[in-house]
Amino acid sequence: xxxxxxxxxxxxxxxxxxxxxxxxxxxxxxxxxxxxxxxxxxxxxxxxxxxxxxxxxxxxxxxxxxxxxxxxxxxxxxxxxxxxxxxxxxxxxxxxxxxxxxxxxxxxxxxxxxxxxxxxxxxxxxxxxxxxxxxxxxxxxxxxxxxxxxxxxxxxxxxxxxxxxxxxxxxxxxxxxxxxxxxxxxxxxxxxxxxxxxxxxxxxxxxxxxxxxxxxxxxxxxxxxxxxxxxxxxxxxxxxxxxxxxxxxxxxxxxxxxxxxxxxxxxxxxxxxxxxxxxxxxxxxxxxxxxxxxxxxxxxxxxxxxxxxxxxxxxxxxxxxxxxxxxxxxxxxxxxxxxxxxxxx
Amino acid sequence: xxxxxxxxxxxxxxxxxxxxxxxxxxxxxxxxxxxxxxxxxxxxxxxxxxxxxxxxxxxxxxxxxxxxxxxxxxxxxxxxxxxxxxxxxxxxxxxxxxxxxxxxxxxxxxxxxxxxxxxxxxxxxxxxxxxxxxxxxxxxxxxxxxxxxxxxxxxxxxxxxxxxxxxxxxxxxxxxxxxxxxxxxxxxxxxxxxxxxxxxxxxxxxxxxxxxxxxxxx
Amino acid sequence: xxxxxxxxxxxxxxxxxxxxxxxxxxxxxxxxxxxxxxxxxxxxxxxxxxxxxxxxxxxxxxxxxxxxxxxxxxxxxxxxxxxxxxxxxxxxxxxxxxx
Numbered sequence: 001x002x003x004x005x006x007x008x009x010x011x012x013x014x015x016x017x018x019x020x021x022x023x024x025x026x027x028x029x030x031x032x033x034x035x036x037x038x039x040x041x042x043x044x045x046x047x048x049x050x051x052x053x054x055x056x057x058x059x060x061x062x063x064x065x066x067x068x069x070x071x072x073x074x075x076x077x078x079x080x081x082x083x084x085x086x087x088x089x090x091x092x093x094x095x096x097x098x099x100x101x102x103x104x105x106x107x108x109x110x111x112x113x114x115x116x117x118x119x120x121x122x123x124x125x126x127x128x129x130x131x132x133x134x135x136x137x138x139x140x141x142x143x144x145x146x147x148x149x150x151x152x153x154x155x156x157x158x159x160x161x162x163x164x165x166x167x168x169x170x171x172x173x174x175x176x177x178x179x180x181x182x183x184x185x186x187x188x189x190x191x192x193x194x195x196x197x198x199x200x201x202x203x204x205x206x207x208x209x210x211x212x213x214x215x216x217x218x219x220x221x222x223x224x225x226x227x228x229x230x231x232x233x234x235x236x237x238x239x240x241x242x243x244x245x246x247x248x249x250x251x252x253x254x255x256x257x258x259x260x261x262x263x264x265x266x267x268x269x270x271x272x273x274x275x276x277x278x279x280x281x282x283x284x285x286x287x288x289x290x291x292x293x294x295x296x297x298x299x300x301x302x303x304x305x306x307x308x309x310x311x312x313x314x315x316x317x318x319x320x321x322x323x324x325x326x327x328x329x330x331x332x333x334x335x336x337x338x339x340x341x342x343x344x345x
Numbered sequence: 346x347x348x349x350x351x352x353x354x355x356x357x358x359x360x361x362x363x364x365x366x367x368x369x370x371x372x373x374x375x376x377x378x379x380x381x382x383x384x385x386x387x388x389x390x391x392x393x394x395x396x397x398x399x400x401x402x403x404x405x406x407x408x409x410x411x412x413x414x415x416x417x418x419x420x421x422x423x424x425x426x427x428x429x430x431x432x433x434x435x436x437x438x439x440x441x442x443x444x445x446x447x448x449x450x451x452x453x454x455x456x457x458x459x460x461x462x463x464x465x466x467x468x469x470x471x472x473x474x475x476x477x478x479x480x481x482x483x484x485x486x487x488x489x490x491x492x493x494x495x496x497x498x499x500x501x502x503x504x505x506x507x508x509x510x511x512x513x514x515x516x517x518x519x520x521x522x523x524x525x526x527x528x529x530x531x532x533x534x535x536x537x538x539x540x541x542x543x544x545x546x547x548x549x550x551x552x553x554x555x556x557x558x559x560x561x562x563x
Numbered sequence: 564x565x566x567x568x569x570x571x572x573x574x575x576x577x578x579x580x581x582x583x584x585x586x587x588x589x590x591x592x593x594x595x596x597x598x599x600x601x602x603x604x605x606x607x608x609x610x611x612x613x614x615x616x617x618x619x620x621x622x623x624x625x626x627x628x629x630x631x632x633x634x635x636x637x638x639x640x641x642x643x644x645x646x647x648x649x650x651x652x653x654x655x656x657x658x659x660x661x662x
Contacts, residue, residue: 080426120524124449131457135429135464142422142468150468157465161458181525398568405572412576412599416583421591428595431576435602438569442613447605447624454628459598459635466639467591470646489585493578500574504567527618528625536622543629550633557640560647 015116023096027250028058034303041307070239080143085237085244088136091129092251098122099258100184102268102288105281114288122183123175126259127168130214133252134160137216141233152232155222155314159213162321167210169329173203173336174263187267197264202332204264206325211256215249217302219309222317257298265294401441408434421472425463432456444523569610576603590645590652594638601631
């Protein structure tokens, strides 16, 4: 094979392995964080037996899930039932590949951009894969052949479509300011012109609200509302297949947090870092750490909200999506377009 | 080489359709036939595996196979799933044809919105597999298959007798082609009226859908 | 890569969709086959746009997608209305003009 092709392939594989290794580890530890923070909020102790501060708990959970019997109930529609966990997990991970986690670094005499794929239509790819997430939930609900699961799947497909709309329109504000669909352009634009969250606050809030709904987290976790639907779409799943749903929820959270950071909080940008005059690689590492910090902040908010707010009723959810967020998002786009015309960006 | 690939593809698909029609319960048998066909195809064109033609052929294979399954499969939900596969393969074709923006909106609009709507309706009505796919059926069914074959032959003939055209290298064009920027420029200048008319169409469809699906109009 | 390849695939897809509309009696599957036909036409547009290096074909695909979205929404609304009245999605059962 052509040596440059080999090099590009090797670089890409190393990056993919690193990215996904890190994301999967963070997913495992998010379960621990969730339980510790919920315990802290509710004045309990939380998992603290396995290792120091219970830090080895995710490992123990993983082993438990692996060794549990994966039961396939006789009444399910088997091909789709087996496909659904993968369908919900893969889009969440793939979306992460277009998010830039840092600027370009110089390693081994090569300039390496710190993202897997710098695509021209980055935002569109994110929207495309975000809209794929609904199939996993809806198909899991349908193939389980159980009325609670079916209702969970129905709810989630309606919910995801309505909130995706508000989310997409909120993103339009960012696109208009940047004039590009490429995520690296959006970050560099924020570095020179200030973070989007500062002057597009309504869009930012709509994006975060819609992200909560897209990830099926409380207060929008109606598809799996355990008090009404038993466990919604994953009632019939057990063992490792169930843990795929569990992991997908956290993968979705991480991706949504990374997106919110990139689109609205300046991505890896650290204000005032250029004035320090650090060498390039050191500055890049600081910026990657800043990106991780911002994402961690969002993740904490996700957990915090979950243990603070109660669940919406279904009609309230639909009203908020269609009568609340969507008109506000449209008005926001109008406002941003006036600002852009007036030379704000 | 493309012709050989395509002929092999059509042969495998016909074999698949026949197996499915003769032994509807044996999905595994159809799968084996398909797999054997694929192995033979690759063995025939061993060097082709790194070429765009091969991957385009694979895409076309997926597209036509999924299209057949939409029509053949008795369960509407499975039809929805195969239509999604089909839309994805067409999106891959768009990428090969350098229409990256179209590929993205194909996935967002078709696979992400329209198909979710179909999925939602199939789930809402809780449709089960139909019985009457093979038995029953009037003369219309057989007539349709025969006429469809004739139609395909006609198209094949038209393609064969098309004037000679240059061979093109996929993905080797000026940077502007197929981007959102260029498409937007065209939409808001030359095709502005059509664009606005499309927005009117959408709002009419929206109101129509709400009124049609409403339980009772007060 | 010859443009004929794409045209051929599109022609086959269109034929399958066409046969599907005639063969199947389930209204939802018929709607899906119509989407399939629209897709085949879109593929032809994109192939010709590429061959002639003109973006006009892409504009047409864009509009076809808009029409497809509108058609799917109205069509599925009709299917739901039909199902409410007659508890069926079979188009042969929807042959009466009243109720």
